[in-house]
Amino acid sequence: MKTVFSITGVFMLLFALSCGKEEVPLNETSSEGEIILGYDYPIKPGTTEWEKLVNAQEKISVCQIPPSILSTLTTEELVNTCLRYPLFNNIYAFNNILTGTERLVQEFNGIRELFNRADAYPEMLKVYSRKIDNSSALQEQGASLKKGNYIISLSSIEMILSQIELRTQPDIETRKKVMNELLMGYKLKLNNSEEFKGVGFTTNLLARAAIVLGKDHAVFSSKEGGWPGGLDPALTAPIDEKSYQFIR
Numbered sequence: 001m002k003t004v005f006s007i008t009g010v011f012m013l014l015f016a017l018s019c020g021k022e023e024v025p026l027n028e029t030s031s032e033g034e035i036i037l038g039y040d041y042p043i044k045p046g047t048t049e050w051e052k053l054v055n056a057q058e059k060i061s062v063c064q065i066p067p068s069i070l071s072t073l074t075t076e077e078l079v080n081t082c083l084r085y086p087l088f089n090n091i092y093a094f095n096n097i098l099t100g101t102e103r104l105v106q107e108f109n110g111i112r113e114l115f116n117r118a119d120a121y122p123e124m125l126k127v128y129s130r131k132i133d134n135s136s137a138l139q140e141q142g143a144s145l146k147k148g149n150y151i152i153s154l155s156s157i158e159m160i161l162s163q164i165e166l167r168t169q170p171d172i173e174t175r176k177k178v179m180n181e182l183l184m185g186y187k188l189k190l191n192n193s194e195e196f197k198g199v200g201f202t203t204n205l206l207a208r209a210a211i212v213l214g215k216d217h218a219v220f221s222s223k224e225g226g227w228p229g230g231l232d233p234a235l236t237a238p239i240d241e242k243s244y245q246f247i248r
Contacts, residue, residue: 039080
């Protein structure tokens with residue numbers, strides 16, 4: 001029987017991922033061969049120190065980036081740091097993924113700093129583009145941590161892209177570049193629909209909806225954008241149509 005590696009079944013795997021233990025800037029190579037830049041969280045899931053934390057607030061507190069380091073991170077380093085935030089995958093624990101994302105913004109100083117960077121959009125897009133170009137993890141047989149990490153990270157980046165679009169005023173050319181990449185990501189997900197079913201498609205649709213529908217649309221203020229129900233199927237076709245019209 002084929003293993004279904006959907007978003008709903010793999011995000012908990014990622015809580016076991018860890019890097020180093022020093023509270024210093026990080027520069028190492030990931031399992032996908034990418035150079036990881038940024039801040040290295042001193043306490044992470046899977047460590048003895050993490051197990052000693054007694055509640056969610058303590059975990060949130062130890063994951064904050066010290067202001068003296070936060071202000072020195074380049075936007076490229078900050079992007080990588082945010083994507084490695086130990087509690088990032090908590091956004092999938094809510095009935096509505098938009099609620100989970102808003103909670104992330106409230107609780108993590110790194111993501112708030114990212115939204116204040118003028119070059120956040122292009123820097124996040126670079127990471128997303130590399131993910132799409134290097135999708136070999138999807139060819140892993142059966143359930144693997146590498147495959148699960150890829151599936152989750154692609155959708156997580158889409159959620160950040162959607163929030164940057166909603167919270168900033170990017171220029172039209174940047175938005176078109178983002179839309180082009182999102183459509184490539186959409187095609188990739190369609191070609192691997194079993195792996196990305198459910199919220200995997202919702203995140204891509206929300207990122208494109210942010211561009212073509214705008215922040216005042218009902219999808220960003222109601223459970224239409226939630227999970228696991230996902231977007232109203234009636235919205236999918238209009239978002240697709242507007243997306244392709246946008247890049248013409």
